[in-house]
Amino acid sequence: MAKSCCETPKEDQTAHNDPRWRSVLWIALIANAAMFLVEMVAGVTAGSRALQADALDFLGDAANYAISLGVAGMALAWRARAALVKAASMLAFGLWVLSYAAYGFIAGADPEPQTMGVIGALALTVNLAITLLLFRFRSGDANMRSVWICSRNDAIGNLAVLAAALGVFGTGQAWPDLLVASIMAGLAIWGSLEVFRQARGELADTRPSF
Structure with a gap:
């Protein structure tokens, strides 16, 4: 008999009902929401588009973790649909940051590298901790994988922000900050395509075959 779209493989269901998975999501949700506030204030104060882009990424990730908590334990089809929503948000974030960086190249910018470095290091520490917690869940379904990809991209993005801070400090120009914002946009777009x-x-696999 063909599998119904409402059925979920036993081992997959168990993974999503794992208390450790839910606990990690709650930790990630709270940490990302807090870092959004810290990094957005610092980004505006320092005039750094890379920090502001990373702050919005933290906000998007917090929303994604909330969605993952909401669908944990549901059928694979529903989790796949949630993953599509998250992929769309990642794509929207990437396109917005790309356009924001392009505007900075045209209008000009004057980021403050010291603040970029300090906040970038803090963000990297938080994201590395979350990424390590999520490492064991990186090979799950699209919903789990989207959470892993977001966290992995965040850690890479934080390293890029630190590089941008050094670049701005060394050159006295804004282009390293704008370049990193563009790279972060590319990571978000690439990650969204993976999850899509x-x-x-997975949605195709849950459709009944006749």
Whole structure:
């Protein structure tokens, strides 16, 4: 008999009902919400588009973790649909940051590298801790994978912010900050395409065959 779209493989269901998975999501949700506030204030104060872009990424991730908590334990089809929503948000974030960086190249910018470095290091510490907690869940379904990809991209983005801070400090110009914002946009777009592809495949697998 063909599997119903409402059925979920036993081992997959167990993974999503794992208290450790839920606990990690709650930790990630709270940490990302807090870092959004810290980094957005610092980004505006320092005039750094890279920090502001990273702050918005923290906000998007907090929303994604909330969605993951909401669908944990549901059927695979519903989790795949949630992953599609998260992939769309990642794509929207990437396109927005890319346009914001392009505006900075045209209008000009004057970021403050010391603040960028301090806040970038704090963000990297938080994201590395979350990424390590999520490492064991990186090979799950599209919903789990989207959480892993977001955290992985965040850690990479934080390293780029630190590099941008050094670049701004060394050159006295804004282009390293704007370049890093563009790279972060590219990571978000690439990650969204990965999640889209896997989620669509999972939805196709849950359709009944005749």
